Amino acid sequence: MSAAKTLDAPVPPGGTIGILGGGQLGRMLAQAAAKLGLKSRVFCDNPKSPAFQVCDAHTIGKFEDLGAIAAFARQCDVVTLEFENIPAETIEHIADLVPVNPGARALRITQDRVDEKNFLRDAGLKTAPYFSVTSDDYFESALLMCGEPSIFKTRRMGYDGKGQAKVASGNELAEAYARFGSAPGILEGFVDFAFEASVIAARGHDGSFAAYDSPENAHENHILRRSTVPGRLTAKQNEDAKQIAKKIGDALGYVGVFAVELFAMMDGALLVNEIAPRVHNSGHWTLEACAVSQFEQHIRAVAGWPLGDPSRHADAVMENIIGEEAAHWADYACRPGALHLYGKPEIRAGRKMGHFTQLAPLTRR
């Protein structure tokens, strides 16, 4: 394999950003690229991808089809992605042709919950207790280590609570392990947090770093319901969150925007839950409350542009519009605030259809 291509100069206006994945994140990335005078080309296997409606060109293909991927990459100046479950092999294949970020290493680490937790531990960051479950030998020890109850998860491919089970005994763990196909998993101890938060940060090709103020996040049924900035985080927690993100970005040698999901503990400590190597739902409020949104920030980073100023000029509360809630679009349209609908062809239960951001004048600098 040849060395991965690196970016020698910023992609100038008129250049083309390739985006793998055509969902709402790819859509908002394409719109951000357009704001900077860049064209976007989207690759996705779904012919009805929302991102296709707003990009300059698109390719319908499978992420495993390396021929189609190569033809696509050759038409782009740089390539990036909207979600982390693209095969690392696909990314390596693109990297031979054109700069691609985030890179295969960051993806490999964050695609595997055990590798990710080990990486965080090695970076000196706090996480929930965890135990790598690779066979049925250590079910009891795993629960002893993590506490009862704990959460059993598959190591790979889970999101929005899929591939997860709460277990309170060795037997329940055995049952969950078998139910998920006896695939390698991770047991994670429950964390008695005060609230959840996240930090959205960016790292440039030159190692430059910028992080947004951290939102407080509320989940329902494992799906993000609401992000509030400023939430209950103290000024110190807000700073700590940025430092955590900086450590992670530097240790990954990351280029682009990433999110770190955090547990804010009663004593003020922040535990890392997981890393998302992409723009993140809890950062959608940056579209209105910051001059440079997380989507533009990501495009800037992967295109070799200087990172933008992440400071807020407003307070914000972002709420997801999920499943049937989208049928009430006319009610949302009457509320003061910013409505975003993603152009998805049909409503499905649990599907993120859009989001709504309420804005208020800045209360904390």
Added chain:
Amino acid sequence: MSAAKTLDAPVPPGGTIGILGGGQLGRMLAQAAAKLGLKSRVFCDNPKSPAFQVCDAHTIGKFEDLGAIAAFARQCDVVTLEFENIPAETIEHIADLVPVNPGARALRITQDRVDEKNFLRDAGLKTAPYFSVTSDDYFESALLMCGEPSIFKTRRMGYDGKGQAKVASGNELAEAYARFGSAPGILEGFVDFAFEASVIAARGHDGSFAAYDSPENAHENHILRRSTVPGRLTAKQNEDAKQIAKKIGDALGYVGVFAVELFAMMDGALLVNEIAPRVHNSGHWTLEACAVSQFEQHIRAVAGWPLGDPSRHADAVMENIIGEEAAHWADYACRPGALHLYGKPEIRAGRKMGHFTQLAPLTRR
């Protein structure tokens, strides 16, 4: 001719907005439609139209080609336009097929400087003194009426100072009249204003009305250089500007966003300079400083959605990026604020290539 089609119900998410004109205004309208989950289809004669890069589908054709226009209109739920110099006949042709706004009447009036001034006078609004120049009979009286010097303009098709000449005598007027092809024109008296301003407003199908805070505008070489909100307008002038816009919108029976260019006089009075029946350069700051931008507001109005809240959550200064200034995109990218580049294929002198908006926390509610 059959009656113009009217909109019976709002265009729901997934519906299609047709946009005549593919420049930066069409581009930003298409992006605003996408934000609401609406698709956009752009019609333009320029194969390299910036709006083509961000819309769901496009048609290359001439605005006078009524067959192409009809085929285009049939694929849209509603049609709108990004600039006022589309033939009113084209709009009438579309109106037989599908609702189109702004309508032919508003276009006819604002496409003709004399009709526009007469309309404003009939609406009880103040303008500069003016004189309709239709032959060489009244050159001296025209100058007597408007003062020396005055500005002679063709009645139709002028923008950014094109088709205008400063004249200080009957002879100079005769010369300008001949130079512009002895076409009907208007002589307008100079106005000794304190500063220029504008108001961007919207009127819905139901007569609902919403206006943004008025920016103060600065021009250079007849091209908008900068819009500042809040500028030097007093709270009363800001209110007066909204009332002027409301009178105009109601008198035109207008649907959509329009701009009114104003002269703010030393004594606080506001004179109307002209009406732009479309989104306007001096309203670009609404993209960042308001939850609902002028582009989204226009899409909401023409699609039959409720108008959005026009209130600001930030102060803003918008500067155009004109001609060769766009070569310095990397410098703009380093400045804190919102950079917009329009994806135009080449830089030309005087061409609007992008804009940059600086934001600051709200200083006046």
